[in-house]
Amino acid sequence: MHRGCPGLTGKGKHFAAGLDIGTSNIVVAVLTEGESARPAGTGWCASLGMRKGIVVDGEGVARSIRRAVEMAEEAAGVKITTVWAGFSGYSINVLTRWADISIEHGCVITGDHVTRLMGRLHRVDVTQGRRVLQVIPGGFFVDGIPADDQGVGRAASTLGVEARILTVDSQLVDQLLESVQLAGLRVAGIRVNPLVVAPEILRTVERELGTALVDLGGGTTAIAVFNRGALVDMAVIPVGGEHITSxxxxxxxxxxxxxxxVKRELGLLPGEKDDYVELPDTAGRHSRPVPVTRVQQIITSRVQEILDLVKQTINRLKPGLSLPAGAVLTxxxxxxxxxxxxAARMWNLPVRPVALEEGDPGRPDCLAAWGLARSVAGKPAGQENRGLAVAAGGSPSGAKSVLDFLSHLRRKYPH
Incomplete structure (x- = not known):
């Protein structure tokens, strides 16, 4: 097995596992390497011990992770020991930083130069109690001139980069990692879910022109703004779908x-004034009729509050920027x-929804977990994501996107 690979299947094939630690659900997705990379199995469990993206009961989270892992192991026929973990991104702060290095006289830019340059950004000073989680290059500069690539192979005197540095509350990450380890797993790396799914659901033109990705989860809502193909800024607010339900x-x-x-059934669509819906009491024993208009008033009120908070956040994240491509809602x-x-009316933006079907009742999306596994599968050992490399130099084929995988799940688990 190649150094850094997460494991082998029973047939000797490498695989990668992604773990999405959500407020509502824990989801695990496994990608195996064969003649073509394919989704091998998924597992999910309701989150116990998570609240608004924060661990409040580490042992409860660990139990949920273990159940989801066991389900994925059974479906994929593998033993999962290492995962690439993702979370909502709560407490994330994005810093914009510049770094450059000198290139030795008469030399050309090499991969080692790029590694040294990025290493400087990983070592930037951050506020006490926070740590650098991820460095995302926004653009490289060769002798001060923007380069479409990293400049490798070019003769130059300097190589520079402007990057977005994601910092996170150290205690939050430690609690997440501890829960995963309590579940008996090794963490190869940790990522922010909105940035994992963004490459899969945002169109190139959207990222270039300017768009806001709004990921409405159970306990949190993540907003990430993109422009000229790169992340501008992001934030996570502690409200989500569970608050509407409550x-x-x-x-x-x-x-x-x-x-x-009833929230899923009625939504925000206008109902008849005289319509009623049968709902149980709080003990779940007796049902009684409730006016549909009453339920929808409650739903609409909370949704408007959430959308207003999102609008304020978008405006704060994009000072001086317009968003011609609007917003993508997922x-x-x-x-x-x-x-x-x-949302389109309140934000005064075009809104493209990417609402993925669940496959069978009550099963959560596998978007982030599958994206985590897929984003690192096929990365050669020695690259940033080497912890989940499928094989040195390998590249996944087939299952071209997360949407392909979800289509597979819908066929496997029809309504």
Whole structure:
């Protein structure tokens, strides 16, 4: 097995595993290497011990991870020991930094120069209690002139780069890593989910012209702004779909399960004034009719609040920038009926929804977990993501995108 590879299947094939630690669900996806890279299995479990993107019960999170891993192992026929983990990005702060190095006289730029340059950015000073999680190059400069690539092979005197440096609360990351380790797993690396899914769901023209990716999750909503093909800034706000469900449950005095179901059924689409829906009481024993208009008033009120917070965040993240490509709305909350139209009106932007089907009732999206596994599969050992390299020099074929994988799941788990 190649150094840094996560494991071998029973047939001796390499595989990569992605772990999405969400507020609502823990999801694991496995990618195997064969004649063509293919989705081998997934597992999921309701999150126990997560609240608004933060670990509040490490042992509970570990149990949820273990259950999801066991389900993925059974489906894929592998033993998972190493994962690439992703989380909502709560507490993320994005810094813009510049670094450059001198190139020896008479020499050309090499990969070692690029590695040294990026290493400087990983060692930048950050506020106490925070750490550098990821460095994302925004553009390289050869002798002060923008380069479409890293400049490798060119004769030059200096190589520079402007980069976005993602810093995160050290305690939050430590708690996440501890929970994964309590589940008996080794963490090859950790990434921010919105930036994992962005390459898969954002079109090139959207990233170039300027767009906001809005990932509406269970307990958090992540907003990432892109322009000229690169990340400009991002933020995570501690509200999501679960808050809508809670408001419905409290407002009409029903169970969370019933509130979630009626939220999905009604959404924001206008109903008849005289329509009623049968909902159980908080004990789940007796049902009684509740006006549809009452339920939708509660849903609409909370959704408008969330969308207003998103609008304020977008405006803060993009000072001086327009967003000709509008916003792309994704995440479990993006399935809410009528949400894209309301968002477009409130944000005064075109909104493209990417609301992925669940495959079977109650199963969460595998978008982030699959993207984590797929983004590192095929990376040669020695690259930044070597912890989950499938094989040195290998490159996944087939399963061309996350959407292909989800189509596979829908066929495997039809409604």
């Amino acid at each position: 408001d419905v449950a409290i407002g009409v005095r029903t169970t969370l399960e019933a509130a979630e179901e 995440g479990g909350g993006a399935r809410l009926k009528g949400l894209p139209d309301l």
